[in-house]
Amino acid sequence: MLCQLSVTNYAIVRFLELDFSAGMTTITGETGAGKSIAIDALGLCLGNRADTASVRPGADKAEVSARFSLADVPLAKRWLEDNDLELDNECILRRTVTADGRSRGYINGNPVPVAQLKLLGALLIGIHGQHAHHALLRSDQQLQLLDSYAGHNLLIEAAAKSYHNLRHAQQQLAELAQSAQERHARRQLLSYQVEELNDFALGEHEYSELENEHKRLANSTALAENLQASLMLLSDDDDANLESMLNKVLGITEELVSYDDTLGSVNNMLNEALIQVQESRSELQHYADNLEMDPEYFAELESRLSKAMQLSRKHHVAPEELYQHHQSLVVELTSLDSNDELLEQLQAEVGLYLAQYQQAAQKLSSSRQRHAKALDKLVTESIRELNMPKAKFTIEVNFDAEVVSSHGSDALDFKVSTNPGLPLDSLSKVASGGELSRIGLGIQVITSQKVATPTLIFDEVDVGISGPTAAVVGRMLRQLGSSTQVICVTHLPQVAGSGHQQMFVAKQSKAGMTETSMVPLSREQRIEELARLLGGDTITSNTLANARELLAE
Known part of the structure; x- marks a missing residue:
């Protein structure tokens, strides 16, 4: 899990050093204060693109480092061992960006290409952005979500291997056949x-x-x-x-x-x-x-x-x-x-690899159909909790033997019926923005429980959600935090109050310079911050009482 994040001269941050705990951590702050800035900075350590805008004005370079515990992350430990980067049960990712745009990455003090930061980062953290639910409208993203939930790594690997073998043999055959005349x-x-x-x-x-x-x-x-x-x-x-x-x-x-x-x-x-x-x-x-x-x-x-x-x-x-x-x-x-003999050999290989691919793709498709039925039920239950009591969700898995790709021969269609009597139809045709947000959040929470990533970050994924639904979202994320470290940037008091701990982001301007800070809140400070979220700038005894109730829940 993420234990510590240090940020120096990044954007409008002069210096931050944050300690993170297990469970669910919520991050709140005023609009425009930069609630997501720590997440953006962390993204540098995970291999995201860097540019000169990352460096605080007037500074020579920006530097971000993140320390992780690997006690329960065997995949990351194995990756470090395979790349000769092991360091006990901890791992430190560091990234620097100079004012002229040069970037360097380090793992446990060893210089590495940014691509390696990205590979290791994917084993340590999963980030869900505020617009992630829009990706649900794409078939490829739907496929990825189902495969993540089902744990299809080995089946996809088998299909991809046979696909690449088939494509290589087909390419050789085409080149040879092209010059046949x-x-x-x-x-x-x-x-x-x-x-x-x-x-x-x-x-x-x-x-x-x-x-x-x-x-x-x-x-x-x-x-x-x-x-x-x-x-x-x-x-x-x-x-x-x-x-x-x-x-x-x-x-x-x-x-x-x-x-x-x-x-x-x-x-x-x-x-x-x-x-x-x-x-x-x-x-x-x-x-x-x-x-x-x-x-x-x-x-x-x-x-x-x-x-x-x-x-x-x-x-x-x-x-x-x-x-x-x-x-x-x-x-x-x-x-x-002998080329004629090779042509016959390649024709035989193409037939063999095609049969292998079709077998792997069919096996993957059958597993997708089984897991789709299980996920249908879970998502339907989840979105009904999220103030869509009559909704029904289903995943349609369409196998097409004519389609040959590295991820199989399936095309997915997420369908939903939001009200009784309405037929199931594609998300893009049926769901409103708020409904799509709730469906997306429900799917993210469910699939995240099946993924081995030890830390999950939800960056304002609750946009478009309010009232009783927000309380359900908070409860879902807190429940997820019981088994996985959850960090959630939110503007909703119901979600913020569900966290095991809470951090507050503020922005100050001094001598013509703007600076963002982030601090952990005590229980009393949390009550005041929840009251502000509930009632705005004017904090009353009623909003304080409501804040205490949220925190108690």
Whole structure:
């Protein structure tokens, strides 16, 4: 629950430090005194939007901190543990806003994003504003109220999970299907190209080999002539050839070595030269013996080389890159075929997730219908207490299998009949402003009893209510305060007198500056304040007596 609120330089507040107790606390004050200012300041700690107007004129920054007891708030304690922000059984939320609009949030002294203040704040406090009953006219708000009352967190989570799975699969399927026509045209082209290249079946290094072979055969005459000339020079010419000349020189050097063995190295080199000449001659002779002039083979070779060049031009690649291009096309074609398999897989997934969603949505709808009947009865009893003795309230749950959303397939319609003989109809068509306010208050009180939030704030939710109805409202809120901390900003003496404790808001102007203060009231001070609410500025013995009666009740 909320234990303490400290406010510094916020709007027209210079400094406030308020201690809150369990039960029901009421806040009253003159019109325009700023009864809701503490609630607005608390909203900063809960992650509400901050701006420069939040800072008191002349101050550098505004600062608000709120201290909570977590003794009976397991969800908040678990959240703090999960985010490494635990601090015993207490929690302190703090927010600062500078005069230039910069804002910072803290949880237990640790800097945090404002979004985290909002997440934790939702587990600590629920705020019902004075216009909350107008939200009852919206189907989404009606759905939220029913789900809060029924505790549908797990069922909604299951529906939302299957919904998001379904939407993700549908999106993937749509993207894949959208390009199906383009893929079909591309597959046809690739199939033709790959088939053509498969038929040609060019090897990885074949084009270079074809070029070399073609060059060899195209120059076979020149090759044969030069081979013959080389063989003649090496050994075949009877008049002069390298082999015979080297043999002759070797004969001379061998004799020289017999005279001087230091010339042995020269003799060795000439021997090696003779061996090299003989081996070269053997290699050339072997090549010449195998050199064939086959016109038919040459024609085939030329044709394949020409086809390779033709295909390379057709595919806009260099001839030596044709093989790699062929492999790339094969990979792309295989990928397109696998996309077809993915398309079938996604279609199956969409069907599966749709079935899962429909099951979850139907289960949620069935639970909503059961809890709607229970809430019908409770709200009807509540609004009859609130000076609508013949009223009847019902919740219509309309399931539409065609509707797919993260919160299920239901649309709600809150219906009411305010007088006997009148048919049930939607709130917006039947209820007056005062009736809508009472219905809204009754629903808020009932649903709040089912919510785990330890502190509930009602900010002038009793607008449009007066007389005996106000006493019933006060009794309802006090009863709610027996199990939950309730803080209620009110202008009604019957509601104010129902609180276990009461605070008074006043506004003073000094030296051209306005300042708001808030103080707890003693029993005698409460009597005077209730008398003021009952009779206005003139307090009489009668209004004081009435105030004592209210407080005694």
